[in-house]
Every structure is written in structure tokens, then in C-alpha cells.
Amino acid sequence: MRKRMLTSFSRVPLPLTVEEYHLAQLWAVAEASKRETGGGEGIEVITNEHFTDYPLMAGRYISGQYTYKIFHLKQFIYSIVYMVCCSKVPSFIRLLAPEGALEVHEKSWNAYPYSKTLYCNPYMKDDFLISVETVHAADRGNTENIHGLMRSKWREVEVVMVDIANDPVSAADYHPDEDPTKYISKKTGRGPLRDPYWWLQSEPVMTCYKLVSCEFRWFGIQARVERYIQDFERRIITNFHRQVFCWMDEWYGLTMEDIRCIEDLTKKELDQQRREGTVRGTLG
Structure with a gap:
């Protein structure tokens, strides 16, 4: 069994300032959460509070906003089962039946411009973990290894430019009003992004560097599920940041x-939405 987590490093350039993205991200997370919730599935916010004296990234960041959420993701878990297990679906689903098996718990420390988010499953405990450091x-x-990984670890990381x-998106994910090649912000005049x-020419510009580790x-x-995740x-990274840009006139100035x-x-x-309606969004 592989000892190291499967790790990827994504660079996501955006035509924003770092200060603008701080607000844009928080607004877009709230909006996207509503689009992903309904029919018994989606996101439950348990805690959203300020934290201090919690060292992150070797102690460089110690205060910010802590959130704890529960993702009720029955359809997502089933989709993983179907995609990676094929003929094993019936028995595997029965294994996932116990309480907590169809939930993903998110703990996030946002010490902007750095954040760390952990995803786990109560049923699998230490056997399932996704870590996202941004x-x-x-x-x-153009910054290499911005998270300061050891050289041996960095050599194993899959580097992706988003x-x-x-970048192509699926037909199910595509919406004309969320297409950066068509969008023009009325408030800022930015867009469309066609080059x-x-x-390389955008002003302003910034980059989200995301280190995603999955076990x-x-x-x-193991290998098939980690690759699928x-x-x-x-x-998720691609679609979310397309939305962040194309929703600019909604969050700009907040x-x-x-x-x-x-x-x-x-x-x-x-x-309220989790108790009503139908499954929607990426999970639908």
C-alpha cells in the first residue's frame, strides 16, 4: 500500500487583487453553498467564529476565521462508488450504510492570505482524509513550491495550471453567464478573458496556490478513489473560480x-433548503 498521500498543486490565476479575492471568495462560498443544498443533501454550518493562537504554516499565521461544516453527500458518495467500484456497488454501498458514512466533515482555518481545510468521514475515521492548503x-x-515542501516531497507533487x-468544463457544469470568455464586469470593466x-497581461492579477492531498x-x-477525488x-476548483470572476458585480464593493x-x-x-426541495448543483 502506498505510504504517501496523492498530492496535487494547482495554480489558479485570477484578474483580481489579493484583497479583492478575500471578499470574493467568502461571498462566493456562501452563494455556492446555497446552490449545492436541497432535498436532504448539502451543507450544514455548525461553527463560524474567530480563532487565535492556532499556528498554521509553521507558525506564520495564528489567527483568522474557523468554520466547521457537515456535508450531507449521499449522492456524491454513491457517485464515487459507481465510478470507481463498478460491479462492487451493491456490497460497497451496504458497507457505507452506518450512521456517519454518508457525511463529509469540513474543518477550515482561514488566516488569509493562507488557509487550511481538512475533510474527513466519521465512519472511515483515519482511513479517509483530504487536506487543502491555499x-x-x-x-x-510563477512561484514554485510556495508552501515550502521538502524537496523530496515536492518532486512527487502533480503540478496543474488551472x-x-x-480549460474545458463538462456540459453539465457549463452556464453561459459563468463563462469568463464572455463575461464583462459592469462595475470594473474587466473581461472577457479571451487570450x-x-x-500574463492582466492587471490586476493574483494567484491561488492550492496544495491538495488525498488519502x-x-x-x-485506494488508488482509484484517490484519483477520482x-x-x-x-x-470544483475550476468551476468555483469561474464563478468568482463572473459573479464580480455581485460581490465587488462589499x-x-x-x-x-x-x-x-x-x-x-x-x-431550510436542506429540509426541502431536490438535490441540486454538482451533487445532483
């Missing part, structure tokens, strides 16, 4: 006080 920098995606304008290497210790299917993370009010209202909406 550094936001005012550059054009182009929100030109093959638009981030799924289940004999016989990495591909799913790439899909303050952090505005964002905290929106988050409080979103928590109430999510609780």
Missing part, C-alpha cells in the same frame, strides 16, 4: 461586515 499571492502563477477561461495566456485507505480501491477537486451578515443569513437558508 496560499494567495500577488503574482502571475485556466478558468480556456490564451491572459494572466483513502481501503484495500483494493483529485479529479473531482480539480472540477465590506467584511457585509460578508459576515451574508454568512449569518446563508446559514439559516441552508438549514
Whole structure:
């Protein structure tokens, strides 16, 4: 069995400043959460509070916002089963039946411009873990090993450039009003992003550097599940950042006080939506 987690390193350039992205990300997370919740599935916000004295990235960041969420993802878990297990679906689903098996718990420490998010499953415990560490920098995606990994570890990392304008998206994920090659912001005049290497000329520009590590210790299917989860993370990263840009006129000009009010209202909406309607969004 492989000892090391499957790890990828994504560079995501955006035509924003680092300061703008801080607000944009928080607003977009709240909006995307509502789109992914309904019919008994989706996101439940348990905790959203300030933290201090919690050392992150070798102690460089110690304070920020902590959130704890539960993702009720029955359809997502089943999709993993179907995609990677094929004929094993019936018995595997029965194994996932115990309480907690169809949930993913998210713990996130946002000490912007750095954040760390962990995903785990109560049923699998230490046998399932996804770690996402993000550094936001005012550059054009050209910083190597920004997380400071040991050289031996860095050599094993899969490096991916995510182009929100030109990377292909599935037909199910595509929406014309979320297409960066068509979108023009009325408030800022930015867009559309049509050049093959638009981030080399864009002003402003910044990059999200995401280090995604995945471990799924289940004999016989570990490699396939880890690969599937990495591909799913790439899909989420691409779609989310396309939305961040194309929703610019919704979040541009907001303050952090505005964002905290929106988050409080979103928590109430999510609780109601999870009890009503149908499964929607990426999980549908």
C-alpha cells in the first residue's frame, strides 16, 4: 500500500487583487453553498467564529476565521462508488450504510492570505482524509513550491495550471453567464478573458496556490478513489473560480461586515433548503 498521500498543486490565476479575492471568495462560498443544498443533501454550518493562537504554516499565521461544516453527500458518495467500484456497488454501498458514512466533515482555518481545510468521514475515521492548503499571492502563477515542501516531497507533487477561461468544463457544469470568455464586469470593466495566456497581461492579477492531498485507505480501491477525488477537486476548483470572476458585480464593493451578515443569513437558508426541495448543483 502506498505510504504517501496523492498530492496535487494547482495554480489558479485570477484578474483580481489579493484583497479583492478575500471578499470574493467568502461571498462566493456562501452563494455556492446555497446552490449545492436541497432535498436532504448539502451543507450544514455548525461553527463560524474567530480563532487565535492556532499556528498554521509553521507558525506564520495564528489567527483568522474557523468554520466547521457537515456535508450531507449521499449522492456524491454513491457517485464515487459507481465510478470507481463498478460491479462492487451493491456490497460497497451496504458497507457505507452506518450512521456517519454518508457525511463529509469540513474543518477550515482561514488566516488569509493562507488557509487550511481538512475533510474527513466519521465512519472511515483515519482511513479517509483530504487536506487543502491555499496560499494567495500577488503574482502571475510563477512561484514554485510556495508552501515550502521538502524537496523530496515536492518532486512527487502533480503540478496543474488551472485556466478558468480556456480549460474545458463538462456540459453539465457549463452556464453561459459563468463563462469568463464572455463575461464583462459592469462595475470594473474587466473581461472577457479571451487570450490564451491572459494572466500574463492582466492587471490586476493574483494567484491561488492550492496544495491538495488525498488519502483513502481501503484495500483494493485506494488508488482509484484517490484519483477520482483529485479529479473531482480539480472540477470544483475550476468551476468555483469561474464563478468568482463572473459573479464580480455581485460581490465587488462589499465590506467584511457585509460578508459576515451574508454568512449569518446563508446559514439559516441552508438549514431550510436542506429540509426541502431536490438535490441540486454538482451533487445532483
